[in-house]
Structures are given as C-alpha cells and as structure tokens.
Amino acid sequence: MRLDRGKRKSVWAQRMSLNKKIIQRRISSISNWLILLLFLCFLLLGCSQTDDVVKVENNESHRVENDESEATKEPIDKQIESEVKAFEPIFQGETSKKKIALTFDDGPHPIHTSEVLQLLNQYDAKATFFMLGSQVEEYPHIAAQVAASGHEIGNHTWSHKKLTTLSEKEAIDEISLGVMAIEDAIGYQPTHFRPPFGERNANVDQLVGMPSILWTIDTRDWDTRNPESIFQIVKNNANNGQIVLMHDIYDTTVEALDLILKYLTLEGYQFVTISELIK
Numbered sequence: 473m474r475l476d477r478g479k480r481k482s483v484w485a486q487r488m489s490l491n492k493k494i495i496q497r498r499i500s501s502i503s504n505w506l507i508l509l510l511f512l513c514f515l516l517l518g519c520s521q522t523d524d525v526v527k528v529e530n531n532e533s534h535r536v537e538n539d540e541s542e543a544t545k546e547p548i549d550k551q552i553e554s555e556v557k558a559f560e561p562i563f564q565g566e567t568s569k570k571k572i573a574l575t576f577d578d579g580p581h582p583i584h585t586s587e588v589l590q591l592l593n594q595y596d597a598k599a600t601f602f603m604l605g606s607q608v609e610e611y612p613h614i615a616a617q618v619a620a621s622g623h624e625i626g627n628h629t630w631s632h633k634k635l636t637t638l639s640e641k642e643a644i645d646e647i648s649l650g651v652m653a654i655e656d657a658i659g660y661q662p663t664h665f666r667p668p669f670g671e672r673n674a675n676v677d678q679l680v681g682m683p684s685i686l687w688t689i690d691t692r693d694w695d696t697r698n699p700e701s702i703f704q705i706v707k708n709n710a711n712n713g714q715i716v717l718m719h720d721i722y723d724t725t726v727e728a729l730d731l732i733l734k735y736l737t738l739e740g741y742q743f744v745t746i747s748e749l750i751k
C-alpha cells in the first residue's frame with residue numbers, strides 16, 4: 473500500500489491545487505456577475521431619472537426589472553458568502569443543547585490513547601482525535617481501535633508543521649500525507665481537519681478544502697501538565713456547544729479527563745463527536 477503513496481500524493485497535490493483554483497474562479501465569476509448586475513441597476517436607475525415620460529410609461533416594467541435584479545442580487549451575495557464561509561474555521565457547535573466535543577490532538581500515543589479510550593467508554597462518551605499521519609503510521613492499530621470504538625478521527629497533518637510558514641507544495645504534502653496515513657489505517661478518509669497550533673490563513677483553508685476545526689476551551693494541558701488545572705479550566709468554561717482542546721499524549725491529561733468526565737456528566741452534558749456537534 474505504501475509503495476504507491478508517491479503516486480497518490482501527486483494525485484492529491486493536483487486535486488488540492490485544482491480545488492483552490494476552482495474556488496477562486498467561482499468566487500471571481502460570481503463577483504463579476506455581481507458587478508454586472510450592479511452596473512445594470514445603475515443604468516436602469518439612471519434612465520428612470522433622466523426620462524420622465526419613459527418613467528411614467530414604463531414605470532411598471534422598470535419596477536419589475538429592478539425587483540428582478542434585487543431578487544437575483546441577494547442569492548448571489550449569499551453565494552459568495554457561503555463560498556467564503558465554507559472554509560471559515562469552526563470554533564464551536566450549536567448552543568441549544570447540552571453537548572460538548574472533547575478533542576485530542578497529536579496522537580495516537582502507544583499508551584495514553586488507549587487509556588483515554590477506556591475512560592470515554594466508561595462514561596459512554598464520544599470524542600474526536602486529530603491525529604498526526606506520522607504517529608498513525610507508527611501505531612495504525614491504535615488509530616483503527618479509536619475508529620472502531622465509534623470516535624471520530626480528524627487530520628492534524630503529517631508532522632505538525634506550521635502550515636502558514638510552508639510553501640504551497642510543502643503544505644499540500646503535510647495535509648495529504650496525513651489524510652493518506654489515516655485512510656491506510658482506518659479504511660476511509662477523515663472528514664475534519666485541525667491545523668497544527670491552530671495556525672491557518674485563507675490560502676491554507678482553500679488547500680484543505682474543508683473548515684478547520686478550532687476550539688473554544690484551551691486546557692493548556694501540554695503546558696501545565698497539571699490534572700487539577702486542566703480540570704478547572706474545563707469546569708470554569710464549560711457551556712453548550714463548546715469544543716475542548718486536549719492532547720492524548722500525556723498521562724496528566726488522562727488523569728484530568730477522569731475528573732472532567734465525572735463532573736460534566738453530573739452537570740448533564742453529553743459528549744459528542746465534532747460531526748455531531750456541528751451538524
């Protein structure tokens with residue numbers, strides 16, 4: 473399977489640059505249409521002001537045309553909005569229900585990921601793991617175990633480089649190698665993406681071709697390595713639709729997770745995957 477990764481990578485590179493080109497062309501053609509329509513509106517308005525007779529005689533038809541332009545303009549505005557919005561990062565999900573998404577980055581880890589799985593299972597909780605392709609290649613059976621337990625796996629690139637500092641080709645390699653390693657381990661491509669360090673820009677967003685999943689609660693577990701502090705951060709900020717950032721590569725995060733699951737379960741929260749939270 474690994475032998476043809478070079479070939480698959482170049483297919484990916486083509487697909488991702490093509491994806492970017494298509495989006496850019498679509499946005500520019502929509503903008504052109506919008507400019508043309510605005511120009512037509514301007515012309516029509518100009519005519520109606522300079523020729524009173526025409527205005528009276530054709531008042532009805534002008535009104536209809538203007539109405540049509542307005543009607544057409546609005547969906548086009550919305551189209552542009554949705555084109556741009558389709559790649560905007562997501563920080564949280566819908567807030568009407570008591571749902572929270574726990575996310576674990578930088579794994580899979582040979583020891584701690586399985587411990588996290590055990591705890592999640594104990595509380596009937598589902599979570600999302602943003603895995604590094606290089607780690608998945610090392611521990612494919614753990615990635616497979618995560619997927620088989622009903623959790624979600626997202627792409628966190630191949631080796632955790634800051635995508636905004638890379639060339640387009642390097643960024644494509646990082647993103648596509650992550651996808652491929654996950655696909656090789658679990659049998660399907662991940663549908664979510666989280667940029668390393670949360671670092672992204674419009675160029676990266678368009679290459680990825682899906683919204684980046686960021687977070688609302690940063691536990692700073694990598695920094696403090698203190699279960700009580702990690703727990704307190706979640707406890708003090710927990711709310712409907714929040715996305716919690718953790719890392720399944722530290723024993724201290726596993727300890728904190730036990731406290732978090734216990735407390736939030738008593739508070740009535742349901743732990744769901746990113747797909748479930750943002751659907």
Ligand SMILES: [Zn+2]
Nearest residue numbers: 577578668669
């Ligand atoms: Zn990370």
